[in-house]
Amino acid sequence: MLYLDYLASTPVLPNVLVEMDQAFKSCYANPSSTHSLGLTANEAVQAAKEYIADKIGAYPSEIIFTSGATEANNLSIKGLAFANQSKGRHIITSAIEHKCVLNICQFLETKGFTVTYLQPTNQGIITAEAVKNAITNDTILVSIMHVNNELGSISPVQEIGEVCYEHDILFHSDAAQSFCKLDIDVIDMNLAAMSVSAHKFGGPKGIGFAYIRDARTCEIEPVIHGAGQQLDIRGGTLPSPLITGLHKATEYFKFNHDELLTIRKDFLALLESKGIQFKLNCENSLVNVINIQFLDERVSNILSDSLDICVSKGSACSSREIKPSYVLTAIGLSIEEARRSFRLSFYDESLKILVRIISNDC
Numbered sequence: 604m605l606y607l608d609y610l611a612s613t614p615v616l617p618n619v620l621v622e623m624d625q626a627f628k629s630c631y632a633n634p635s636s637t638h639s640l641g642l643t644a645n646e647a648v649q650a651a652k653e654y655i656a657d658k659i660g661a662y663p664s665e666i667i668f669t670s671g672a673t674e675a676n677n678l679s680i681k682g683l684a685f686a687n688q689s690k691g692r693h694i695i696t697s698a699i700e701h702k703c704v705l706n707i708c709q710f711l712e713t714k715g716f717t718v719t720y721l722q723p724t725n726q727g728i729i730t731a732e733a734v735k736n737a738i739t740n741d742t743i744l745v746s747i748m749h750v751n752n753e754l755g756s757i758s759p760v761q762e763i764g765e766v767c768y769e770h771d772i773l774f775h776s777d778a779a780q781s782f783c784k785l786d787i788d789v790i791d792m793n794l795a796a797m798s799v800s801a802h803k804f805g806g807p808k809g810i811g812f813a814y815i816r817d818a819r820t821c822e823i824e825p826v827i828h829g830a831g832q833q834l835d836i837r838g839g840t841l842p843s844p845l846i847t848g849l850h851k852a853t854e855y856f857k858f859n860h861d862e863l864l865t866i867r868k869d870f871l872a873l874l875e876s877k878g879i880q881f882k883l884n885c886e887n888s889l890v891n892v893i894n895i896q897f898l899d900e901r902v903s904n905i906l907s908d909s910l911d912i913c914v915s916k917g918s919a920c921s922s923r924e925i926k927p928s929y930v931l932t933a934i935g936l937s938i939e940e941a942r943r944s945f946r947l948s949f950y951d952e953s954l955k956i957l958v959r960i961i962s963n964d965c
């Protein structure tokens with residue numbers, strides 16, 4: 604089995620599993636309960652909030668746990684849009700956001716909001732200039748992802764944050780693919796909200812968080828109404844063992860840029876040395892992501908047909924669809940080029956095994 608799909612999901616890190624195992628055994632009480640075991644569970648929740656908040660320059664009270672980035676995007680975008688609609692009803696996002704953001708925006712359009720979907724550059728980047736040009740008097744919210752989940756392209760969120768600051772507009776960023784990989788400072792980036800998911804960096808599935816600026820006082824509509832948990836912003840009993848998993852993954856996950864860059868360069872050099880023709884769809888991506896077209900149809904067929912080579916055609920959520928990726932066509936690829944493109948995401952030397960398989964079989 605060759606796993607090259609770490610952007611879709613990662614295995615839980617071994618030391619995170621150990622910590623979660625202990626948490627499931629000892630932290631099973633409801634963190635809202637006032638007895639000693641409840642207090643122990645609550646301590647684990649508070650420790651996670653403090654650790655995560657410190658990593659992004661936020662306050663612990665601004666971390667709202669969710670089931671993952673999809674829910675954090677729902678809370679951030681719908682929550683801020685509904686609560687601020689008296690100020691305006693225009694939202695700016697991009698045509699290459701994760702499908703869940705696009706669906707949230709389409710839903711908001713049915714509720715009377717208007718949405719501008721910015722087109723990316725041919726490298727999958729949304730520029731601050733494009734955001735600036737799209738602002739109207741009615742704009743209340745900008746939502747632009749940090750790292751694109753298909754290309755690994757990195758948009759200049761700090762510059763976009765500055766534009767939003769100058770125009771007094773709320774700025775949300777989907778950081779599901781950048782948290783723990785790139786530096787994030789919510790103040791420097793002028794973020795009003797941000798979405799993160801634990802299973803993208805060695806944590807368990809089913810947990811993530813939304814950073815919500817000034818969560819205690821800001822105007823935001825809950826998406827999940829509950830029994831008063833998490834400042835009434837997100838209801839539901841807090842899953843403390845999962846939160847410990849998120850906390851420990853944040854602590855233990857290592858993203859070694861230089862090592863990954865070497866693996867990337869070695870892989871591309873090896874392809875060249877074997878005469879395997881390819882074209883990169885994004886040159887300056889996050890270092891452990893390669894979105895690549897193989898020009899020899901036999902190579903594409905190997906990657907498409909093998910169940911034991913885990914790579915992604917387009918994005919994982921839509922890879923079973925026959926349609927070509929909307930992200931790849933948005934950066935100007937033809938349907939044919941999009942169809943022969945693959946996303947390889949890696950943390951180790953497995954890429955070399957891929958070259959061996961491809962060159963043996965062709």
Ligand SMILES: Cc1ncc(COP(=O)(O)O)c(C=O)c1O
Pocket residue numbers: 610611670671672673674701703748750751752777778779780799800801811920
């Ligand atoms: C950029 C981006 N946003 C949101 C999501 C959804 O995250 P989750 O699986 O935690 O709901 C993903 C993962 O597929 C993603 O890559």
